[in-house]
Amino acid sequence: xxxxxxxxxxxxxxxxxxxxxxxxxxxxxxxxxxxxxxxxxxxxxxxxxxxxxxxxxxxxxxxxxxxxxxxxxxxxxxxxxxxxxxxxxxxxxxxxxxxxxxxxxxxxxxxxxxxxxxxxxxxxxxxxxxxxxxxxxxxxxxxxxxxxxxxxxxxxxxxxxxxxxxxxxxxxxxxxxxxxxxxxxxxxxxxxxxxxxxxxxxxxxxxxxxxxxxxxxxxxxxxxxxxxxxxxxxxxxxxxxxxxx
Amino acid sequence: xxxxxxxxxxxxxxxxxxxxxxxxxxxxxxxxxxxxxxxxxxxxxxxxxxxxxxxxxxxxxxxxxxxxxxxxxxxxxxxxxxxxxxxxxxxxxxxxxxxxxxxxxxxxxxxxxxxxxxxxxxxxxxxxxxxxxxxxxxxxxxxxxxxxxxxxxxxxxxxxxxxxxxxxxxxxxxxxxxxxxxxxxxxxxxxxxxxxxxxxxxxxxxxxxxxxxxxxxxxxxxxxxxxxxxxxxxxxxxxxxxxxxxxxxxxxxxxxxxxxxxxxxxxxxxxxxxxxxxxxxxxxxxxxxxxxxxxxxxxxxxxxxxxxxxxxxxxxxxxxxxxxxxxxxxxxxxxxxxxxxxxxxxxxxxxxxxxxxxxxxxxxxxxxxxxxxxxxxxxxxxxxxxxxxxxxxxx
Numbered sequence: 001x002x003x004x005x006x007x008x009x010x011x012x013x014x015x016x017x018x019x020x021x022x023x024x025x026x027x028x029x030x031x032x033x034x035x036x037x038x039x040x041x042x043x044x045x046x047x048x049x050x051x052x053x054x055x056x057x058x059x060x061x062x063x064x065x066x067x068x069x070x071x072x073x074x075x076x077x078x079x080x081x082x083x084x085x086x087x088x089x090x091x092x093x094x095x096x097x098x099x100x101x102x103x104x105x106x107x108x109x110x111x112x113x114x115x116x117x118x119x120x121x122x123x124x125x126x127x128x129x130x131x132x133x134x135x136x137x138x139x140x141x142x143x144x145x146x147x148x149x150x151x152x153x154x155x156x157x158x159x160x161x162x163x164x165x166x167x168x169x170x171x172x173x174x175x176x177x178x179x180x181x182x183x184x185x186x187x188x189x190x191x192x193x194x195x196x197x198x199x200x201x202x203x204x205x206x207x208x209x210x211x212x213x214x215x216x217x218x219x220x221x222x223x224x225x226x227x228x229x230x231x232x233x234x235x236x237x238x239x240x241x242x243x244x245x
Numbered sequence: 246x247x248x249x250x251x252x253x254x255x256x257x258x259x260x261x262x263x264x265x266x267x268x269x270x271x272x273x274x275x276x277x278x279x280x281x282x283x284x285x286x287x288x289x290x291x292x293x294x295x296x297x298x299x300x301x302x303x304x305x306x307x308x309x310x311x312x313x314x315x316x317x318x319x320x321x322x323x324x325x326x327x328x329x330x331x332x333x334x335x336x337x338x339x340x341x342x343x344x345x346x347x348x349x350x351x352x353x354x355x356x357x358x359x360x361x362x363x364x365x366x367x368x369x370x371x372x373x374x375x376x377x378x379x380x381x382x383x384x385x386x387x388x389x390x391x392x393x394x395x396x397x398x399x400x401x402x403x404x405x406x407x408x409x410x411x412x413x414x415x416x417x418x419x420x421x422x423x424x425x426x427x428x429x430x431x432x433x434x435x436x437x438x439x440x441x442x443x444x445x446x447x448x449x450x451x452x453x454x455x456x457x458x459x460x461x462x463x464x465x466x467x468x469x470x471x472x473x474x475x476x477x478x479x480x481x482x483x484x485x486x487x488x489x490x491x492x493x494x495x496x497x498x499x500x501x502x503x504x505x506x507x508x509x510x511x512x513x514x515x516x517x518x519x520x521x522x523x524x525x526x527x528x529x530x531x532x533x534x535x536x537x538x539x540x541x542x543x544x545x546x547x548x549x550x551x552x553x554x555x556x557x558x559x560x561x562x563x564x565x566x567x568x569x570x571x572x573x574x575x576x577x578x579x580x581x582x583x584x585x586x587x588x589x590x591x592x593x594x595x596x597x598x599x600x601x602x603x604x605x606x607x608x609x610x611x612x613x614x615x616x617x618x619x620x621x622x623x624x625x626x627x628x629x630x631x632x633x634x635x636x637x638x639x640x
Contacts, residue, residue: 076593077292086594088585104581113430119375120364139364140286140356142296143375149430149579151592155296155356157287173285174356230581234430 043110043129043211044181044239045218046195047227048103051244052205055101060206061085063197067182069170071160078157082106082179083194102245103205105194106131106152106179107230107238114144114153114178123176129239132180140174149234153178181208211239248331249632253466255625267618274611277604278353286356289605294597295575297354299605303612304350306567307343308382308422309443310560312451313458314340314389315415316482322408328474331631332459333408334396338629339458340415341389342616344382349612351379374425381421385414397628419444426570432510433574436501442493443570449486450563452478453536453556460553462630472549473636479552484540487559490566491533513577518596520573523565532562572599 064070064082071080083105090097112131115123122137123144145153156173163170168184171177182192190196191208198206209216214223218241221227227241253260281288291298317336320329355361370376392411395403423443426434456478463470502511515521536555545551576597581587587594623629 077294078287079293079592081592084592086592087588088582089588091584091586102582117370117373117375117429119370119373119379120360120368121370122364122368137360137364137368138357139360141351141354141375142356143373143425145293145296146431146434146575147429150581151294151579154293156285157292158285172357173287174282176356236430 042213044108044186045209045211045222046105046108046181046192046240047207047218047221047243048240049205049207049221049243050100050102052203053101053103054203054205055085057201057203058085059197059201059203060103060194063193064179066164067168067185067193069160069163069165069168070177071156071158071171072162073158080154080156080177082154082177102242104150104152104230105240107150107236107240108179108181110237110239111235113147113149113236117143117147119143126183128186130181130183130186131178132183133175133177135169135171135175135177138175140176142176144176148178149231149236150238248634250331250334250628250630251632252626252628253624253630255621260621260625263621264618267614267621270610270614271618272611272614273607274353274609274614277607277611278358281604281608282358288602290600290602292593292597292599294593295572295599297571297575298599299601299609300350300354302568302571303609304347304354305422305425305443305570306450306564307346307350307612307616308418309447309450309563309567310454311340311343311347311385312415312419312444312447313343313455314451315412315419316448316452316455318392318408318411318415320482322405323412328635328637329478331634332455333404334393334629334631335458335462336455337389337392337396337411338623338627339454339620340411341386341393342619342623344386344389344418345619346612346616348379348382349615350609353608353612374421374428378418378421378425381414381418385418388414416444419447422447426574431574431579432507433501433514433577436497438493438497438500439570442490442497445486445490445493446563446566449483449490449559452483452486453559453563456483456552456556457560459634460549462624463634466630468630469633469635471634471636474634475549475552476547477636479540479555480546483552483556483559484537484546487533487537487540491529491537494528494533494566509580510577513596514569514573517573517577520569520576524569527565528562528569531558532565536562575599 061083065072068082070082073079083103086102086104088100088102090099108129108131110129112123112125115125115131118124119141120137120139122134122139123131124134125131140155142155145155153176155176156171159173160170182190185192195206195208198204207217207221209218211219213219221243222241227243228245229238229241232238289298314336317329317332320326321333352358352361365376365379388407388410392404392407395407420440420443423440427436427439429435456475459470460475498511498515501507502515515524536558539545539551539555576599578587578595578597
């Protein structure tokens with residue numbers, strides 16, 4: 001191979017390799033970070049006091065469905081539940097433990113696996129710690145549902161016929177979603193719909209507030225000890241705490 | 246070694262029947278995808294508890310099958326076994342098609358197919374395996390194209406370099422595919438052994454498929470193929486890949502079942518339902534033990550017929566393996582409250598189940614149709630297959 005030949009062949013290899021390698025690089029140049037524009041302060045927390053939660057009450061779940069247009073088809077395979085009740089049975093009956101009810105929702109992890117695996121950054125964490133989904137960007141790959149260790153993410157398997165709250169968008173089928181602490185209400189100075197509903201029912205089992213404010217009720221409840229998080233050992237840093245679990 | 250390549254004639258009735266069937270499968274898959282895209286993915290067998298199903302299982306199966314090119318390129322490009330170079334074109338072409346099949350399966354599985362060609366390019370998430378892998382796959386496809394071009398034009402140095410790049414890139418592709426599952430906090434998914442076991446199983450299925458394709462192609466076109474080439478691939482290569490796959494699977498499952506924190510999930514995988522039957526019968530017996538014995542025993546291992554049979558078993562076994570990577574980890578409930586059992590409420594809590602819907606089967610047939618069509622037409626329009634393949638005379 002003479003010099004000219006070498007340059008020609010070498011050039012072809014380099015051109016080919018750059019073409020291939022530049023693909024992801026070009027992509028990341030145009031990538032926008034969804035969080036860039038938000039200047040949100042604080043860290044939003046929720047405390048669920050199970051000792052105050054009544055088994056026959058569905059106020060928080062109904063309010064959530066009304067506020068966020070969450071799809072309900074009457075089939076557990078495809079229904080979406082941003083907040084749901086489940087019953088816990090002790091595996092070891094001999095310990096004298098009794099069956100108990102628990103409310104399950106998105107844990108709003110501070111280190112959210114769902115946002116980490118989202119290929120289009122449709123799921124992301126805002127500066128105030130709220131994890132939410134951009135439904136205009138989600139491609140419906142469902143990797144977030146795979147990655148969530150809490151079964152807290154849902155997919156719109158079919159078109160949702162109901163649209164009770166016209167102020168809040170309805171989702172098309174084919175996108176994933178989960179609880180977002182009613183970020184749209186928080187931005188307007190409000191609180192999550194479930195928290196409001198729980199307070200209206202007189203129970204006050206759901207308490208919402210800011211961790212960075214030491215005077216807030218959530219901070220005092222968590223500082224008081226006894227508050228637990230679900231599978232905190234996974235390192236996901238859930239921001240939903242439970243009392244009486 | 247002077248190798249001649251020739252297009253196949255492709256004028257027989259059976260050729261046109263094959264082309265017709267593959268085209269029909271493509272149309273069926275397209276229709277199924279359009280229907281699901283219009284009405285929603287509830288038409289698949291997937292649910293909130295099992296959000297990935299047949300399409301993802303098939304996608305990783307196809308990606309694994311593309312390793313045939315890794316094997317052939319490695320043989321002559323890295324280990325200097327020049328008698329396998331005649332198969333490089335067909336191997337590279339097949340690898341490209343299987344990577345396309347993998348991407349196509351993932352693509353047709355999306356909830357919003359309309360966004361797939363824009364959003365992943367504008368909003369890349371470098372921490373997502375679903376961002377990294379498509380880049381690995383499409384890069385791999387481009388390398389295959391360059392490689393094929395170099396092979397067609399008989400560019401000696403470029404062929405040598407690209408064969409090496411193909412080997413390294415393919416290992417990245419298969420590792421990355423395993424990482425889609427391994428890097429997720431689910432009890433039956435997260436395992437540092439999953440990416441290497443994916444590579445091992447990919448090389449098993451890739452080598453097995455290469456044997457099947459080469460033998461059937463040479464028989465169908467009545468070209469000469471030295472038995473030694475196939476027997477060596479079966480006895481000295483495929484057999485080793487099977488043993489390595491088996492070994493990694495053994496360690497992975499023993500580790501999971503042994504440790505207290507994953508004990509329950511590990512036993513669920515091994516003895517917890519229909520998937521366990523797939524594991525013991527489909528993967529271990531059909532996919533590993535029987536073909537390994539067939540290849541190691543001299544009488545059967547030195548027969549092309551038995552080698553082909555063993556290869557069929559390996560491909561079937563790896564298909565089970567892929568399904569077992571995806572499904573059991575999803576139907577097994579995450580342990581939200583250790584020591585407590587979460588029972589049915591509004592959501593399907595406990596152990597879920599998954600059954601494949603007819604539309605998903607049509608989608609799968611469609612993807613096979615697309616690449617099968619491209620393969621048989623490719624054989625007719627491009628000089629992919631050698632006119633003969635002979636073993637090198639013993640020194």
